[in-house]
Structures are given as C-alpha cells and as structure tokens.
Amino acid sequence: MKKTNWWAAGVWVAAAMSGASYAEDTAVQHLAEAIRIETVSQQDRGSIDYAAFTQFNEFLRSTYPLVFEQLQIEVIADYSLVMTLPGSDQSLKPVLIDSHYDVVPIEPGTENEWTHPPFDGVIADGYLWGRGAIDDKSSVIATMEGLTALLQQGFQPQRTLIFSLAHDEEIGGSEGAANVAQHLSDNHIELEFMVGEGGLVVTDNPMLPNKAMAMIALAEKTYVTLTLKASGDGGHSSMPVKNNAVVNLARAVTTLHENPFEPQLVSPMTDMLDVLGEEVGGIQGWMMKNQWLSAPILESIMSDDPATNPQVRSTTAVTMFDAGIKENVISQKAEAKVNFRLLPGYTPEQLLKDVTAMINDPSITIESEAWKKSPPVADINAHGYDKVKTSIEQVLPEAVVAPGMLTATTDSPHYVDVAPNIYRFHPFTLPMSDTKSIHGTNERISIESIKTSVKLSMSLIEAVSKP
Numbered sequence: 001m002k003k004t005n006w007w008a009a010g011v012w013v014a015a016a017m018s019g020a021s022y023a024e025d026t027a028v029q030h031l032a033e034a035i036r037i038e039t040v041s042q043q044d045r046g047s048i049d050y051a052a053f054t055q056f057n058e059f060l061r062s063t064y065p066l067v068f069e070q071l072q073i074e075v076i077a078d079y080s081l082v083m084t085l086p087g088s089d090q091s092l093k094p095v096l097i098d099s100h101y102d103v104v105p106i107e108p109g110t111e112n113e114w115t116h117p118p119f120d121g122v123i124a125d126g127y128l129w130g131r132g133a134i135d136d137k138s139s140v141i142a143t144m145e146g147l148t149a150l151l152q153q154g155f156q157p158q159r160t161l162i163f164s165l166a167h168d169e170e171i172g173g174s175e176g177a178a179n180v181a182q183h184l185s186d187n188h189i190e191l192e193f194m195v196g197e198g199g200l201v202v203t204d205n206p207m208l209p210n211k212a213m214a215m216i217a218l219a220e221k222t223y224v225t226l227t228l229k230a231s232g233d234g235g236h237s238s239m240p241v242k243n244n245a246v247v248n249l250a251r252a253v254t255t256l257h258e259n260p261f262e263p264q265l266v267s268p269m270t271d272m273l274d275v276l277g278e279e280v281g282g283i284q285g286w287m288m289k290n291q292w293l294s295a296p297i298l299e300s301i302m303s304d305d306p307a308t309n310p311q312v313r314s315t316t317a318v319t320m321f322d323a324g325i326k327e328n329v330i331s332q333k334a335e336a337k338v339n340f341r342l343l344p345g346y347t348p349e350q351l352l353k354d355v356t357a358m359i360n361d362p363s364i365t366i367e368s369e370a371w372k373k374s375p376p377v378a379d380i381n382a383h384g385y386d387k388v389k390t391s392i393e394q395v396l397p398e399a400v401v402a403p404g405m406l407t408a409t410t411d412s413p414h415y416v417d418v419a420p421n422i423y424r425f426h427p428f429t430l431p432m433s434d435t436k437s438i439h440g441t442n443e444r445i446s447i448e449s450i451k452t453s454v455k456l457s458m459s460l461i462e463a464v465s466k467p
C-alpha cells in the first residue's frame with residue numbers, strides 16, 4: 001500500500017482528451033510482454049505456477065509506475081490487485097472497473113495447431129498472437145495504458161474509481177473476485193455500478209453486416225452443474241441384471257438431452273432486438289421491434305441457429321459420464337454431470353424441480369454444487385449504461401451500441417451484493433469469427449484493435465469519473 005498526495009496530480013482538462021498523447025505502439029509491446037508471462041489458471045489449484053503470477057505483478061509495477069505511484073494499491077489474496085483513485089467529490093459512490101489477468105491452459109495436444117506459439121507474444125500479419133490476447137489481458141493492458149495516459153495529463157476524477165485486476169477468474173474467482181468484493185463490503189464501499197468483461201465491439205455481426213456493433217451485456221446466464229447418480233445391481237457380466245446402473249443413468253441423461261427447454265425471449269435479448277430492429281429496418285427490423293406479435297417466430301428462428309440458440313434458451317449439455325471398473329463386472333454405480341446455462345429469470349431451484357420431474361426415476365439421485373447468485377439484469381435506463389454507451393460513441397461514432405446477454409460466466413456474480421448494476425463491456429473490437437479463438441487455438445487480437453482499446457479505455461475511465 002502506498003500513500004500519495006492525490007491532489008498533486010493536477011487539474012484534469014477535459015479538452016485535452018482529443019489531443020491525448022500516448023504511445024500506441026507501446027501498448028502493443030506491453031500486451032505482448034503480458035502474454036509471455038504464463039499466468040495459467042489450472043482447475044487443480046495445486047498445480048498452478050504462482051511464480052508467474054508474482055512475475056505478472058512485478059511486470060505491472062515496473063511497466064506502469066505512475067499508476068502505482070498515484071493510486072492506492074491493495075493486494076488481495078496474494079495476487080489480485082485493487083487500485084483506487086479517490087475522486088474529488090466524496091459524496092459520489094465509486095465505480096469499479098474489473099478485468100482479470102489469468103488465462104486458460106492450452107488444451108494438451110493442440111499446441112502445434114497454433115500459427116505462433118501461445119506464450120511467445122508474436123506480432124505478425126497485423127495481429128498479436130497468444131493466450132490472453134483477448135481474454136482478458138487486453139482489458140488489463142488497455143486499463144493500465146489508458147490510466148497512465150490520463151494520469152500523465154493530470155487526470156483528477158470527481159468520482160472515486162476502483163480498478164480490480166483479478167487472478168483466478170477462469171477457475172471461478174473464489175480467491176480473487178470473492179475476496180475483492182468482500183474487501184469492498186468490509187470497507188462499507190457501495191458501488192454506483194461496475195463495468196466488467198463480457199461485451200465487446202463486433203465488426204461483422206450477420207444481423208448488422210456493415211456496421212460495428214458494441215454490445216454492453218446487461219446479464220449473464222446462470223451456470224449450474226448437476227450430478228446424476230445411479231445405482232443398480234452388480235455381479236458378473238455372464239449373469240446380466242435387469243436393474244443396470246449404467247443403463248438407468250444413460251436413460252436419464254438421454255431424457256435431458258432430448259428434451260431441451262423451450263426457447264423464450266426474455267430481457268435483455270428483448271431490449272437488444274428493440275435496438276437492432278431500429279438499425280436493421282425493413283420487415284426483419286419490424287419483427288424485431290414488434291415482439292408482441294413476432295416472438296414465437298423470432299424464438300423459432302433464433303433457436304434453430306446454433307450461434308443464437310443459447311440467447312433464447314436455457315441450455316442443457318451432458319458433459320461427463322463415469323462408470324465401471326472392468327469389462328466383465330456389472331457396475332453398481334454410475335455418475336454423470338450435466339451443465340446447464342440458465343436464462344435470466346429461471347432459477348436453479350426451479351431447474352432442480354424440472355429436471356427431477358423430467359427424469360422421473362426415484363433411483364437416480366440428483367445433486368448440485370453451490371451455485372453463484374446471479375446478478376439481476378442491469379438497468380438499461382440507469383445512468384451507468386448511458387456512461388458506457390457514450391464512452392464508446394465518442395471513440396467509435398459509427399458503432400451501434402446495443403444491450404445484450406453474455407452466455408458465458410464471469411467474475412461479476414461475486415459483486416452482486418456491492419454493485420446494484422453490472423455492465424459487461426470489454427474495450428475492444430473484434431470480428432465475430434475471432435471470438436471462437438477465446439479459450440481456443442490461435443487467440444489473437446489485431447494491432448488496430450489494441451490501439452482502439454486504449455482509446456476506449458481512456459474514454460470509459462473519463463466518462464465514469466463524472467457524476
């Protein structure tokens with residue numbers, strides 16, 4: 001922790017924004033360096049190389065000295081950082097900007113499929129390649145670069161700004177985000193709103209092929225995994241039994257697989273269609289805007305396309321199946337895991353009831369791990385949404401800003417008790433085709449997008465710092 005004279009930072013002149021001088025190429029080099037530090041989150045926490053996490057913290061300190069000098073720095077759970085820049089008006093509630101620097105591992109056996117090695121931070125063909133180039137080191141670097149550029153200009157926020165850089169988002173955030181949120185609540189800090197990862201600017205959305213679409217995700221789906229356990233009669237395989245655990249379990253998971261939940265248009269997808277309908281125009285746009293009439297058709301069209309299906313449906317995926325110890329022994333036990341992603345409004349409690357009814361077999365026990373309480377759908381009419389939207393429009397005036405829903409999960413559920421509204425927006429542009437490289441092979445970000453991300457980050461920080 002470091003005490004600083006906050007007021008010596010000087011007076012922030014808003015007009016300086018347009019003439020902002022920062023080294024764009026430096027941001028590219030810094031992100032490349034960040035990728036080279038292998039901060040990999042392993043599911044088994046015991047096998048995590050924490051030396052890399054310490055090294056990443058040292059990299060941040062040496063690369064962004066101004067941030068570490070002028071902000072109040074707190075280290076949470078050894079590796080996560082909370083950085084506070086007090087505002088001049090203490091009557092305003094703080095805003096939190098969150099990102100994470102841990103990354104997912106490379107799937108064994110796919111290392112050679114990368115065009116450039118995943119941890120080399122290679123710059124080639126107009127891209128920076130590597131694990132974390134998008135998720136989420138780009139946000140970390142954009143934040144640090146944007147903040148540095150603003151501090152160099154004597155930036156002084158009216159509203160207190162808090163930045164969190166988490167270290168275990170990819171494995172649930174139980175150490176990082178959970179303790180950051182606890183820390184805020186212990187210090188009686190109530191946020192005005194929070195901006196975290198999850199939305200981004202997509203440049204080739206099929207619904208808006210000629211325009212960039214910036215999505216601010218107002219909600220994310222609830223992540224629930226259920227474990228199904230079956231038991232049956234065992235014995236030698238030469239004397240087959242009728243009550244076979246593997247068969248009973250197979251029947252149960254097949255039932256779930258073959259009976260997907262009904263498609264349903266709910267907020268924030270309804271809000272997104274309202275905004276897009278305006279842009280798309282024609283009969284298609286009219287349908288998007290008149291959901292009172294067209295909802296069944298839209299639900300049917302969207303659920304038929306694997307890309308949009310998760311936007312209109314609580315999804316079911318059978319992911320693990322485990323049974324048997326030997327080929328000539330009838331297993332008495334079998335276990336499967338089914339991962340569900342629930343639409344806003346559909347609760348895990350209701351899911352348990354529905355799954356139990358669907359399986360309708362008392363010999364199958366259904367267990368669930370504790371799920372994270374999902375944040376409510378953020379208010380599109382609250383001024384936080386407007387701040388994020390305006391900050392995007394200042395940098396990308398052509399972009400269509402629309403609300404959306406994230407089908408994956410982030411650290412944001414940890415903040416449900418300290419942040420009344422959570423807006424998810426990553427400050428960068430990406431063609432939709434590159435989104436599949438997130439957590440996959442050949443994760444990369446264009447050099448252009450890195451440069452834009454610094455501008456977006458500056459614009460966001462500046463916008464939310466005002467009342």
Ligand SMILES: [Zn+2]
Binds near residue numbers: 100136169197
């Ligand atoms: Zn992420």
